[in-house]
Amino acid sequence: MQPTDEELVTAYLDEDDEQAFRRLVERHQDRIFGYLMGMVKGRAAANDLFQETFERVIKAMQGQRGSYDRQGQWLSWVMSIARNAAIDHTRKQKKWAEVPQDEDDGRSFWDTLEAESPYADEQLHRAEQREWLDEHIEQLAPEQKEVLLLRQETDLTFREIAELQDVSINTALGRMRYALKNLRKMMEASNEAALVGALDT
Amino acid sequence: MDDRLRLIRYLYGEEEDESALARRLSDDDDLYREYERLRDAKRALNDRPARRPDPAVVDQVVDEARTAAQSSAPSTGDRSARAPSRSWTRRLQTVGAGLALLLLIGLGWWQGAGVSDEPVADSAAPGVLDGEAPQAPATADTRSADADAIPAWDDGEELIRIQRRIDRLQARSAPDRWGSLQRVSRP
Numbered sequence: 334m335q336p337t338d339e340e341l342v343t344a345y346l347d348e349d350d351e352q353a354f355r356r357l358v359e360r361h362q363d364r365i366f367g368y369l370m371g372m373v374k375g376r377a378a379a380n381d382l383f384q385e386t387f388e389r390v391i392k393a394m395q396g397q398r399g400s401y402d403r404q405g406q407w408l409s410w411v412m413s414i415a416r417n418a419a420i421d422h423t424r425k426q427k428k429w430a431e432v433p434q435d436e437d438d439g440r441s442f443w444d445t446l447e448a449e450s451p452y453a454d455e456q457l458h459r460a461e462q463r464e465w466l467d468e469h470i471e472q473l474a475p476e477q478k479e480v481l482l483l484r485q486e487t488d489l490t491f492r493e494i495a496e497l498q499d500v501s502i503n504t505a506l507g508r509m510r511y512a513l514k515n516l517r518k519m520m521e522a523s524n525e526a527a528l529v530g531a532l533d534t
Numbered sequence: 535m536d537d538r539l540r541l542i543r544y545l546y547g548e549e550e551d552e553s554a555l556a557r558r559l560s561d562d563d564d565l566y567r568e569y570e571r572l573r574d575a576k577r578a579l580n581d582r583p584a585r586r587p588d589p590a591v592v593d594q595v596v597d598e599a600r601t602a603a604q605s606s607a608p609s610t611g612d613r614s615a616r617a618p619s620r621s622w623t624r625r626l627q628t629v630g631a632g633l634a635l636l637l638l639i640g641l642g643w644w645q646g647a648g649v650s651d652e653p654v655a656d657s658a659a660p661g662v663l664d665g666e667a668p669q670a671p672a673t674a675d676t677r678s679a680d681a682d683a684i685p686a687w688d689d690g691e692e693l694i695r696i697q698r699r700i701d702r703l704q705a706r707s708a709p710d711r712w713g714s715l716q717r718v719s720r721p
Contacts, residue, residue, distance in 0.1 A: 351600040358592055363584040370585050383587045387595040395606045463582040485579050490548060506539040513542075513575040514568075520578065 338407040346394060358387065361408055365415050367486035371470060371478070372419040373426075382422055386415040409493050412483070416497065469519045477512035480505055537562070541569050545576050 336344075336353075338360075344353035365386065369379040390411055394401045401410060470478055476498075483494045495505040537558055543549040559566045 345599065345603070349600075349603040351596055351603065354599040355592070355596045358595055362586050362592060366587045367585050380587050380591045384591050384595055388598060391595075391599050391602045395602045459581070459583050462578075463585075466578060466582055481579075484546060491543065491546070503535065503539060506542045509542050510538060510572070513572045516578075517571045517575040520575070 337405075339405050342394070342401075342407055357407070361411065364408070364487040365411065368412070368482045369415060369419060371467065371482040371486060372416075373422055374471075378422065382415070382418050386411065386418045389414050389418065406493075408487070409489060409497065412487055412489060413497055416479075465523075466516075469516060469523075472519065473512050473515055477508045477515065480508040481512040481516075484509060537565055538568060541565070541572060544569075545572060 336356075338357060341353040341357045344350040345357070362383075366379060366383050369382045369386070370376065373379055373382060390401075393414070401407075470481060473481065479498070480494055483489050483497065484491065489497070491505045491509070492502055495502045498505065537555070540549055540555050544552060544555050549555055559569055
């Protein structure tokens with residue numbers, strides 16, 4: 334039976350068990366990193382923020398800065414720290430000139446989705462598909478994008494997301510609804526554009 | 535709650551009354567169309583591969599966690615006391631129970647011995663009063679018990695003193711007693 338997050342937290346804090354801490358990080362790394370990748374541009378920045386998040390987490394858990402009260406919601410607590418780190422990063426980035434966007438290659442989402450390829454190609458295809466979706470998620474309103482990333486990447490419940498964002502659960506659900514609807518519209522628009530492109534050639 | 539918001543909860547497995555929502559979907563075509571559109575978008579999101587940080591970053595984070603744990607170890611005053619391990623707690627409980635039992639047995643034995651000594655003390659007192667030589671007590675405890683049983687005034691010297699006083703008084707009263715036997719004739 335897998336130890337719970339709180340059991341691993343206790344093992345790390347009370348017995349200095351670094352392997353327990355490693356298990357915690359490895360258990361949730363995809364969720365936290367996926368959210369950070371969606372919030373900031375570039376893998377290097379997400380790696381930096383991932384590390385910065387855990388620096389804050391470790392300090393708080395050791396009582397050096399802030400505090401962690403063991404309430405059985407370790408991931409929610411870590412996500413609130415990751416969110417603050419991402420917001421700080423975004424504010425700093427806004428001081429600089431806008432980062433130039435990559436040129437749209439005109440390919441449709443549905444083209445990437447329906448292609449059939451061997452395994453090696455499939456991985457590339459999935460990576461491209463992901464990239465395509467990320468670009469469209471980036472175009473969502475910030476509050477819609479964040480709810481979508483929190484629910485989709487970190488698997489927090491809508492109630493936990495509402496608490497994190499300090500809004501009602503209906504607001505969180507409404508933002509998610511608009512995020513999915515807008516994303517669907519973008520897919521359709523992209524598909525139509527690709528179809529038009531195909532007819533022109 | 536609005537049915538359209540309930541659709542979102544349903545898609546993410548958080549809807550409490552799924553059967554009621556299913557009935558609403560079968561009755562309302564617009565709601566069903568919206569459900570299909572939302573479901574398609576979610577499927578596309580679900581198909582994205584997971585992304586994880588560089589392994590070196592995870593190693594670095596764990597190193598920092600170890601360093602932080604080691605540096606905070608000496609300042610134990612700031613941390614809450616560790617609870618004793620269960621095995622030690624059990625051992626201490628067993629030893630404590632044993633000691634408590636021994637104490638009870640000891641108290642019982644001591645009280646029982648004290649009660650059985652009391653008649654000895656009482657029997658010793660008349661012996662002294664009768665002028666007999668007191669029997670040698672068996673232990674120091676019984677000796678102190680005998681001493682407590684005899685009142686302070688009831689020791690041998692005091693009795694002798696009282697006896698002498700009685701003798702003196704009797705000696706003084708002897709002429710009266712003699713006189714009482716012989717009538718005094720007055721002229």
